[in-house]
Amino acid sequence: MRKDQPPAQRLYRIGELSSLAGISPRTIDYYTSLGLLLPAKRSTGNYRLYDDETLSRLHRIEQLKAQKFSLEEIREQFAPHNRVAGDEAVNRKLADLQVHLAQLEREVKELEPVLEQLKPRQAKRLYRAITPQTAACVEALLLLLGKSNFM
Structure with a gap:
């Protein structure tokens, strides 16, 4: 060979x-x-x-x-x-x-109901606690699912 x-x-x-x-x-x-x-x-x-x-x-x-x-x-x-x-x-x-x-x-679909129940103040606190890369990934996945009101 x-x-x-x-x-x-x-x-x-x-x-x-x-x-x-x-x-x-x-x-x-x-x-x-x-x-x-x-x-x-x-x-x-x-x-x-x-x-x-x-x-x-x-x-x-x-x-x-x-x-x-x-x-x-x-x-x-x-x-x-x-x-x-x-x-x-x-x-x-x-x-x-x-x-x-x-x-x-x-x-993300499993987390969706939990995220939707967050109050604005809780959502802001969550957003500050996660890294920008994680936030970008979550946002991208939500966009793919057609739901992007998380951030």
Whole structure:
């Protein structure tokens, strides 16, 4: 192998992927039909072949499901990354950031009723107690949610 060539990536048939991920082949089939997983290619016998990125994605899907995300929400989070071809590490990092942002959004939604009940004086005191970076993050999240009357 030449130094400038990347190492050949391991490809898995559905049964192998199932064993590695600890998920039934039927579930992998279902995720594929929903567009959550995409086969890397087909074998000469027309079997779907999945790569290591698919294994990582399966772990992320299960992690998101454990955090109570619906499969539709998960598919929406993966949609932008399905269109971006490129480096696996970049795709993984983008997906991780998307998960983190979604978790922050959920936490802000949980805080929203508490923030709405604050009196103006309490809100000012809270605002002075947090760092400018935290305030900017909260404001940005509220803007994303379409509610920006906190500050």
